[in-house]
Amino acid sequence: xxxxxxxxxxxxxxxxxxxxxxxxxxxxxxxxxxxxxxxxxxxxxxxxxxxxxxxxxxxxxxxxxxxxxxxxxxxxxxxxxxxxxxxxxxxxxxxxxxxxxxxxxxxxxxxxxxxxxxxxxxxxxxxxxxxxxxxxxxxxxxxxxxxxxxxxx
Numbered sequence: 001x002x003x004x005x006x007x008x009x010x011x012x013x014x015x016x017x018x019x020x021x022x023x024x025x026x027x028x029x030x031x032x033x034x035x036x037x038x039x040x041x042x043x044x045x046x047x048x049x050x051x052x053x054x055x056x057x058x059x060x061x062x063x064x065x066x067x068x069x070x071x072x073x074x075x076x077x078x079x080x081x082x083x084x085x086x087x088x089x090x091x092x093x094x095x096x097x098x099x100x101x102x103x104x105x106x107x108x109x110x111x112x113x114x115x116x117x118x119x120x121x122x123x124x125x126x127x128x129x130x131x132x133x134x135x136x137x138x139x140x141x142x143x144x145x146x147x148x149x150x151x152x153x
Contacts, residue, residue: 034065050110055087055090058086058089059083075118079118080106083107084096084107093110093111094109094110
């Protein structure tokens with residue numbers, strides 16, 4: 001994105017922000033404050049063939065937004081949707097399975113069906129969050145290679 005693209009976007013936002021209520025502006029301010037905070041610690045598996053630095057930070061921003069809006073853990077369906085949206089915005093094709101009760105997989109990423117697992121219990125530490133998904137499978141890729149695991153965060 002060029003500097004002029006950024007300036008044009010900011011100008012459009014300025015116009016839109018002027019039409020918001022006081023409460024809506026406070027909400028937007030809280031999001032902006034959250035985005036300005038640095039990540040305390042953010043690491044990824046450098047061998048990942050799925051998650052790069054941008055995708056990791058973008059998904060981290062989704063978690064920040066969630067916790068601006070809720071004290072509750074991110075539910076499995078919200079995690080799946082957030083992951084799908086983040087991957088697509090980062091140029092990684094992803095499509096959720098047609099049904100939440102689909103047997104076998106939850107999401108298809110780059111043509112690979114993946115089963116996502118979440119954990120939200122009291123043993124999770126506020127400053128030590130691990131996001132892992134592993135059960136990705138395919139019979140053979142286009143080159144005829146056997147199934148491989150898509151590594152992740």
